Amino acid sequence: MIRLVRRDRASRRMAVAAPLLALFAAILSNLILFVAMGKDPGAVFYALLLEPFMTWSGFSEVLLKTAPLLLIAQGLAIGFRAKVFNIGAEGQFILGAIFASAIPVYFPQATGGWIWPAMLVMGAIGGALWAVVPAFWRVRLNANEILVTLMMSLIAVQLLNYLLLGPWKDPMGFNFPQSVMFQYDAMIPILFPGTRVNVSLLLAFLAALLAWIYMQRSFGCYQFLVGGLAPKAATYAGFSQSRAIWLSLLIGGFAAGLAGAAEVAGPIGQLQRSISTGYGYAAIIVAYLGGLHPLGIVASSFLMAALYIGGDNAMVSADLPVAAVRVFQGSLLVFYLAAITFVRFRLVRTGGAPA
Amino acid sequence: MIARRTFLQTSAFAAIAAAISARGASAAEPLGIALVLPSPLGDVGWSHTLALGLDPIKAAYGDAVTFTILENIAEGPDADRIMNKAVADGNKVLIAGSFGYQNGAMQIAKRDPSVTVLHASGFMVAPNFSPFAAKYFQGTYLLGMAAAAVSKTGKLGSVSAFAIPELITSVNAFTLGAQAVNPAVEVSVVWVNTWFDPAKEQEAAKALIAQGCDVIFSNAQDTPSVIAACEEAGVHAFNLNSSMKKYAPTKYLGCVATDWSPFFKASVDAHVAGSFVGANAFLGVADKVVAVVDWSSDIPAEVMTRITEAEAKIADGSFNPFTGPITKADDSEGVAAGVALADADIIAMDWHVKGVTTPLPQ
Numbered sequence: 001m002i003r004l005v006r007r008d009r010a011s012r013r014m015a016v017a018a019p020l021l022a023l024f025a026a027i028l029s030n031l032i033l034f035v036a037m038g039k040d041p042g043a044v045f046y047a048l049l050l051e052p053f054m055t056w057s058g059f060s061e062v063l064l065k066t067a068p069l070l071l072i073a074q075g076l077a078i079g080f081r082a083k084v085f086n087i088g089a090e091g092q093f094i095l096g097a098i099f100a101s102a103i104p105v106y107f108p109q110a111t112g113g114w115i116w117p118a119m120l121v122m123g124a125i126g127g128a129l130w131a132v133v134p135a136f137w138r139v140r141l142n143a144n145e146i147l148v149t150l151m152m153s154l155i156a157v158q159l160l161n162y163l164l165l166g167p168w169k170d171p172m173g174f175n176f177p178q179s180v181m182f183q184y185d186a187m188i189p190i191l192f193p194g195t196r197v198n199v200s201l202l203l204a205f206l207a208a209l210l211a212w213i214y215m216q217r218s219f220g221c222y223q224f225l226v227g228g229l230a231p232k233a234a235t236y237a238g239f240s241q242s243r244a245i246w247l248s249l250l251i252g253g254f255a256a257g258l259a260g261a262a263e264v265a266g267p268i269g270q271l272q273r274s275i276s277t278g279y280g281y282a283a284i285i286v287a288y289l290g291g292l293h294p295l296g297i298v299a300s301s302f303l304m305a306a307l308y309i310g311g312d313n314a315m316v317s318a319d320l321p322v323a324a325v326r327v328f329q330g331s332l333l334v335f336y337l338a339a340i341t342f343v344r345f346r347l348v349r350t351g352g353a354p355a
Numbered sequence: 356m357i358a359r360r361t362f363l364q365t366s367a368f369a370a371i372a373a374a375i376s377a378r379g380a381s382a383a384e385p386l387g388i389a390l391v392l393p394s395p396l397g398d399v400g401w402s403h404t405l406a407l408g409l410d411p412i413k414a415a416y417g418d419a420v421t422f423t424i425l426e427n428i429a430e431g432p433d434a435d436r437i438m439n440k441a442v443a444d445g446n447k448v449l450i451a452g453s454f455g456y457q458n459g460a461m462q463i464a465k466r467d468p469s470v471t472v473l474h475a476s477g478f479m480v481a482p483n484f485s486p487f488a489a490k491y492f493q494g495t496y497l498l499g500m501a502a503a504a505v506s507k508t509g510k511l512g513s514v515s516a517f518a519i520p521e522l523i524t525s526v527n528a529f530t531l532g533a534q535a536v537n538p539a540v541e542v543s544v545v546w547v548n549t550w551f552d553p554a555k556e557q558e559a560a561k562a563l564i565a566q567g568c569d570v571i572f573s574n575a576q577d578t579p580s581v582i583a584a585c586e587e588a589g590v591h592a593f594n595l596n597s598s599m600k601k602y603a604p605t606k607y608l609g610c611v612a613t614d615w616s617p618f619f620k621a622s623v624d625a626h627v628a629g630s631f632v633g634a635n636a637f638l639g640v641a642d643k644v645v646a647v648v649d650w651s652s653d654i655p656a657e658v659m660t661r662i663t664e665a666e667a668k669i670a671d672g673s674f675n676p677f678t679g680p681i682t683k684a685d686d687s688e689g690v691a692a693g694v695a696l697a698d699a700d701i702i703a704m705d706w707h708v709k710g711v712t713t714p715l716p717q
Contacts (some may be wrong), residue, residue, distance in 0.1 A: 161548060165548060175716075267432035309436075316440045
């Protein structure tokens with residue numbers, strides 16, 4: 001018999017080895033898959049794992065994809081640490097995109113350097129407003145925020161569809177459900193010329209820094225954590241429980257809304273149906289992969305982005321079908337989750353007698 | 356055990372090394388053709404038809420061309436990156452298989468004049484950028500005639516993807532064809548606002564059937580969702596792009612099939628010869644891009660004769676389904692008596708003909 005036994009303290013050696021073990025296991029198991037499919041595994045792994053880092057243009061795309069993941073995951077992690085589970089970042093992201101788009105949709109001729117910052121502010125407000133509903137219901141009616149945030153995302157998608165099929169449709173767009181293309185001043189400035197990486201990457205790192213300072217250094221954060229983790233203890237100590245819920249959801253919504261605004265005012269340049277490829281959900285994985293730690297999330301968002309770009313590369317360059325790409329990405333996550341178990345647990349061989 | 360693991364590791368690294376060195380040394384470059392598709396590459400439907408259109412190029416050029424087929428690529432920033440990557444990898448002909456790829460594909464065309472871009476269903480043109488679309492309306496007119504002949508209720512339905520001109524015209528011509536056989540027919544449309552959502556499409560078909568529609572036009576669905584639902588409910592159905600007869604063996608009315616190979620082949624030939632000039636390619640029966648196949652045996656013989664006559668006239672250009680007098684759904688004049696609508700007006704059509712009872716989404 002082999003049993004899992006909790007370690008007295010988390011193993012640092014395992015913490016470092018876990019991602020490497022996961023990567024190795026994923027490569028090994030998928031190697032078999034790729035060979036069985038008749039693909040050249042060397043070309044596939046080159047495209048998946050190395051190519052995103054081999055050229056500046058490829059690497060810049062990794063950075064572009066890192067920005068929204070990092071931003072949303074930092075916002076979510078604050079709540080997750082206080083056990084407030086905002087699963088609706090996708091909807092808050094969409095509302096952010098909608099609020100930001102209101103400016104170029106209603107003022108398509110407007111010019112000036114104020115437009116894109118105003119759009120980001122609008123987007124953050126939109127995302128936070130979308131989180132007000134679940135926060136209010138949780139605090140006042142004790143409605144489960146997991147369900148409410150998730151359902152609010154479905155409503156957000158319908159709202160987006162309504163706007164794009166109706167009032168915000170591009171009058172010259174042949175009835176396609178998309179807004180006008182945004183004017184130059186409604187686009188976020190590019191950070192590195194020749195790439196699509198824009199200023200929102202800096203905002204994402206700023207968010208990481210603020211989250212780190214907040215999590216590590218403040219008494220407010222301590223009150224906040226207790227409020228979420230142990231509501232009764234918090235009440236005893238005079239800390240507010242509802243404060244933790246409000247702050248968690250509003251910060252999460254704010255960050256996701258900002259990311260949504262940066263996406264439409266960045267690489268997309270218009271409001272359309274497919275503004276998100278599931279960033280709001282992917283960020284949940286990113287937050288947990290990063291151990292809910294602000295610095296861990298910087299690393300995990302970067303890795304996740306590289307994995308996405310590598311997957312695209314494998315489709316284009318190595319002729320890998322999209323399903324096989326998903327299998328690789330999925331197996332890497334599964335192996336990682338299995339591996340990190342051993343940071344806190346260890347295997348113990350017991351006598352063999354059934355317990 | 357350890358030996359095998361080491362072997363696998365070593366061979367993987369050897370393969371990676373080989374792949375890297377292969378990238379460095381490339382002598383006689385074959386022409387790379389990349390096809391980007393919005394939905395999974397299934398056995399039927401839009402994406403399937405586009406991919407089939409490459410076959411004659413394969414046959415003609417052999418090893419002198421390579422194909423990169425990218426399926427299920429969502430419209431948006433990811434599609435832009437994937438197209439950029441395909442071009443950066445050396446592909447010189449890019450076929451962007453969905454309207455939503457337009458902006459990204461146009462940026463590529465402007466940046467690199469040596470790349471030829473063919474773009475589905477769009478309206479932008481550049482010297483190295485051709486939008487292409489099928490004159491589905493030529494085929495749906497004929498199937499409208501058949502639908503009116505087999506319908507008992509006089510109510511026809513259509514599950515349609517997006518209210519864009521290409522699909523509005525196909526519904527309009529379907530209605531006009533039906534009215535040519537039975538002037539009293541009514542056509543209801545459900546716009547599902549998706550290219551690929553089988554469950555939603557099937558629900559829409561069932562709703563139309565529940566309202567009494569007994570012929571359903573599956574307008575630009577990429578799966579047999581609607582066709583299969585109709586077979587189950589016992590009503591006739593037809594679709595665009597590729598035949599789905601095997602999903603409705605008894606109730607299949609026919610298929611407005613598209614064959615892109617003449618256009619793809621001509622474009623690649625022109626690219627190789629250096630004579631490619633971007634232009635709006637609006638292609639129909641006469642171009643051998645559109646053809647109706649798998650006609651149902653349920654269509655009465657006399658109507659079938661009329662259909663065959665109309666088909667011949669459309670093919671030789673002597674008949675245009677959009678010939679006036681045509682009244683719009685709001686009772687205003689659509690096309691004046693004796694006037695045949697020009698391609699440019701058909702491409703931009705944003706109104707329904709009288710007889711379509713569902714208002715267009717505004």
